[in-house]
Amino acid sequence: MCRHLGWLGEPVSVASLVLEPAHGLLVQSYAPRRQRHGLLNADGWGVGFFDGATPRRWRSASPLWGDASFASVAPALRSTCVVAAVRSATVGMPIEASACAPFSDGRWLLSHNGVVDRAVLPPSARAESTNDSALLAALIFDRGLDALADTLAEVATADPNARLNILAADGSRLLATTWGDTLSVLRRDDGVVLASEPYDDDPAWRDIPDRHLVTVDDSGVHLVPLKGSP
Ligand code: GLN
Numbered sequence: 001m002c003r004h005l006g007w008l009g010e011p012v013s014v015a016s017l018v019l020e021p022a023h024g025l026l027v028q029s030y031a032p033r034r035q036r037h038g039l040l041n042a043d044g045w046g047v048g049f050f051d052g053a054t055p056r057r058w059r060s061a062s063p064l065w066g067d068a069s070f071a072s073v074a075p076a077l078r079s080t081c082v083v084a085a086v087r088s089a090t091v092g093m094p095i096e097a098s099a100c101a102p103f104s105d106g107r108w109l110l111s112h113n114g115v116v117d118r119a120v121l122p123p124s125a126r127a128e129s130t131n132d133s134a135l136l137a138a139l140i141f142d143r144g145l146d147a148l149a150d151t152l153a154e155v156a157t158a159d160p161n162a163r164l165n166i167l168a169a170d171g172s173r174l175l176a177t178t179w180g181d182t183l184s185v186l187r188r189d190d191g192v193v194l195a196s197e198p199y200d201d202d203p204a205w206r207d208i209p210d211r212h213l214v215t216v217d218d219s220g221v222h223l224v225p226l227k228g229s230p
Contacts (some may be wrong), residue, residue, distance in 0.1 A: 011192010114163030
């Protein structure tokens with residue numbers, strides 16, 4: 001499992017979201033507070049952000065805490081829409097930068113926190129790696145993000161043990177699901193953060209219930225139950 005974070009709002013630096021918070025993704029890479037599966041997230045990381053309509057990514061198969069180059073540049077990377085993740089690879093999955101979220105189809109950035117049996121996912125020439133998350137991302141891109149809830153319902157039927165926590169962005173919208181792991185939302189004056197776990201102890205963080213779809217756009221934060229929600 002992994003930890004991920006999304007931002008939609010005014011332009012802010014990637015460092016202010018990922019590196020500077022007291023319990024941000026940098027600290028979550030070695031000391032997550034709410035992670036149920038795995039003790040740390042040392043198998044790589046990825047930061048994606050929109051530069052106008054263009055998604056740009058920086059990914060690595062090394063621990064985030066050791067990356068001095070990223071720490072040096074991250075304060076200068078500013079964006080209105082960010083998707084970032086730190087990875088704890090599932091046993092048997094490749095450790096390589098292309099296996100780290102966020103995945104992209106050139107329009108969306110997408111992170112998966114969880115696990116799914118690769119046997120239930122169709123092979124895809126579009127998948128960036130051979131890990132479950134890359135295959136799931138390719139399937140979601142093929143079906144279109146508007147069909148996200150239906151696609152996840154289909155995958156969950158084929159693999160009832162799957163954990164399907166998705167975080168995706170297209171520059172003007174964040175979409176996220178809770179399916180087997182935690183997600184919290186923070187409404188700030190300058191934007192909205194979605195994160196696997198709060199990056200600080202601000203009492204304004206709210207937990208999203210399991211098996212929900214969250215949409216964030218300029219009209220606000222919207223929550224709907226997913227099929228199969230308790
Ligand atoms: N199943 C994922 C992988 O190994 C685990 C990491 C995550 O939660 N995305 O790629």
